[in-house]
Amino acid sequence: MNKSLSPPVAPEETTLPDCAPSKLSIPNDPFYIEPACRYVAAVAGQIGFDALQAQDISAGLHRALTTLLRYSFEPNERASVELVSERIPAGLRLSLRDQGLPLSPADGGSGGAGAGNPLYGLNAYFDEVRFHNRGREGKEIILSKHLPDPSITDDAAACAWDANEASGSGRAAAQTEAHCTVRRLKPSEAHEVSKAVYRAYGYSYPHDYVYYPEKIAELNRRGDIFSAVAVAENQEIAGHCSLKRWEENPRIAEMAQGVVKPRFRSQGCFAQLTEYLIEAARGQGLTGIFGEAVTTHPYSQKTAIQFGLRDCALFLGLIPAAADFKGLGGSPGDRGSMLVQFRYLTTPPSTPVYSPVPHRAMIAEILVNLGRAPDLRTPPPGAERPAAAEAAIAVKLSRSLNFARIRIDRYGRNAVGLLREQTRALCRQKWDVIHLLLDLSDPATAHFANRFEELGFFFAGVLPCGLPAGDVLILQHLNHLVVPYESIQTESEFAGRLAAYVRQCDPSRA
Numbered sequence: 001m002n003k004s005l006s007p008p009v010a011p012e013e014t015t016l017p018d019c020a021p022s023k024l025s026i027p028n029d030p031f032y033i034e035p036a037c038r039y040v041a042a043v044a045g046q047i048g049f050d051a052l053q054a055q056d057i058s059a060g061l062h063r064a065l066t067t068l069l070r071y072s073f074e075p076n077e078r079a080s081v082e083l084v085s086e087r088i089p090a091g092l093r094l095s096l097r098d099q100g101l102p103l104s105p106a107d108g109g110s111g112g113a114g115a116g117n118p119l120y121g122l123n124a125y126f127d128e129v130r131f132h133n134r135g136r137e138g139k140e141i142i143l144s145k146h147l148p149d150p151s152i153t154d155d156a157a158a159c160a161w162d163a164n165e166a167s168g169s170g171r172a173a174a175q176t177e178a179h180c181t182v183r184r185l186k187p188s189e190a191h192e193v194s195k196a197v198y199r200a201y202g203y204s205y206p207h208d209y210v211y212y213p214e215k216i217a218e219l220n221r222r223g224d225i226f227s228a229v230a231v232a233e234n235q236e237i238a239g240h241c242s243l244k245r246w247e248e249n250p251r252i253a254e255m256a257q258g259v260v261k262p263r264f265r266s267q268g269c270f271a272q273l274t275e276y277l278i279e280a281a282r283g284q285g286l287t288g289i290f291g292e293a294v295t296t297h298p299y300s301q302k303t304a305i306q307f308g309l310r311d312c313a314l315f316l317g318l319i320p321a322a323a324d325f326k327g328l329g330g331s332p333g334d335r336g337s338m339l340v341q342f343r344y345l346t347t348p349p350s351t352p353v354y355s356p357v358p359h360r361a362m363i364a365e366i367l368v369n370l371g372r373a374p375d376l377r378t379p380p381p382g383a384e385r386p387a388a389a390e391a392a393i394a395v396k397l398s399r400s401l402n403f404a405r406i407r408i409d410r411y412g413r414n415a416v417g418l419l420r421e422q423t424r425a426l427c428r429q430k431w432d433v434i435h436l437l438l439d440l441s442d443p444a445t446a447h448f449a450n451r452f453e454e455l456g457f458f459f460a461g462v463l464p465c466g467l468p469a470g471d472v473l474i475l476q477h478l479n480h481l482v483v484p485y486e487s488i489q490t491e492s493e494f495a496g497r498l499a500a501y502v503r504q505c506d507p508s509r510a
Helices: 030-047 051-072 120-124 187-201 213-222 269-283 299-306 357-369 415-428 445-453 493-505
Strands: 022-027 080-088 091-098 128-133 139-146 181-184 225-231 237-245 252-260 288-294 310-319 336-344 392-398 403-410 433-439 458-467 470-478
Touching: 022 030, 030 051, 030 080, 030 091, 051 080, 051 091, 051 120, 051 139, 181 269, 187 213, 187 225, 187 237, 187 252, 213 225, 225 252, 225 269, 237 269, 252 269, 252 458, 269 288, 269 299, 288 299, 288 310, 288 458, 299 336, 310 357, 310 433, 310 470, 310 493, 336 458, 357 445, 357 458, 357 470, 357 493, 392 415, 403 415, 415 433, 415 445, 433 445, 433 458, 445 470, 458 493
Parallel strands: 252 288, 403 433
Antiparallel strands: 022 080, 080 091, 091 139, 128 139, 181 225, 225 237, 237 252, 288 336, 310 336, 310 458, 392 403, 433 470, 458 470
16 A cells, blocks of 8 residues: 655744644554654754754654554554644643553553653653553653743743842842732743743753643642742732642642742842741641752751751752752752751641661651651561562652652562662663652551662651651662762751761762
8 A cells, every 4th residue: 555644734934832732643553653753853843942852852752652553552453643742831742642552550650650661761852751541532641842942031030049038148138128019829920930930940940840831820720839929019020939739748738939030139028928838838727848958058948947947858969960050059060969848837647657776766856856746666566577469669750850759658578679670770761869758657667668778778857747647758869979968058956967867878988
């Protein structure tokens, strides 16, 4: 049979408007892969990707389609794949939809890119890779590639969250106090947030929704995030910060996306935003809030302490070396570390704490530092022998941070072997930092945490109420990273002790 595919009609404009999707329906025949890739490369060029970037997108799509056709359909099965190309504020988003074989949970079908997924390697080509099973509508693979968008990058300059404004450290005091009104973000202002965050963090911010104004508006509408803005007297947005529900337990939230424009620094805008969000979180009935402060200077930590947040964990190497975090300092080539600080907003729930013996004293210190009397318990006999044969874990990947997070949902007799296999796969794929979340209310944690440390994991700290069942012990694994501990700056005496303890636990010191 003579096969042909009509070339796409060239658009009249030189660029695509925002969110103008195009759709191709191609048969599940490898013959159509190459023309589809050429079309997407042309779309990428129209958006503004250079020739090499467009070629890379084309290569990634070629791999995705080749693997998808092989995985999804039986030999001689007649079907089709819908390819949607869409310009978004961050660049280009591709969606592949079909009604072939669904992805199993082990493949990453719950939304993550699990190591067993046949398309797992696509993170080498794209900044975001997502998988969704859609029931009777089949499945969808979403591939996003970021591009600095002129509508974001060419507007008025913004700056990273500068804790100097609250503390006054490191800069001259402002001559006049800014009169800002703090209120909730309006949907029409979401694009201003994307522009400000891009200018502050580049594309290094871990929550990629901040680069999609439509997502910011939708997440606020649904209540998944709560964004606040500081508005100057001339109605200009001077700053922004938000509450982001912690996905492992939405009863706590992270204070994130703190940005203040340069001319409004050191005038109290961020302090007003922080106070407003704390009251908003309390009004929503949240159990607590937390933030992640840089350790290249102590000012952001000092700001958090002023508002009652206390140190509970140290995340080493979490900030990519190439991240353009304006004004945060640090040595070129070094990944930066973050100090986690937490504050209870309601009386903390009484939950048991089954700490591994080596960390029992430090975990108790952390909880006491947070104003809580820990209910430390000894696990009952047999806790080291779980009834289930198979462990259950969940994996989340953050491409912008080159970071993976593993959550143990159920201990099983194969837990150590399963985690060993998963960790090796992530290290081979060059993920720099891996976090492991363990439920401290589960008696088995006291035993398995020690076993997991034999795999190269070591102490990071505790996130109170990190899971619905209780507090979370966080272990971290560094993939051939050497941490410059001498560059870590801490504000509080307790944070200094915590950093020294983490350093003592780090197996690379040997």
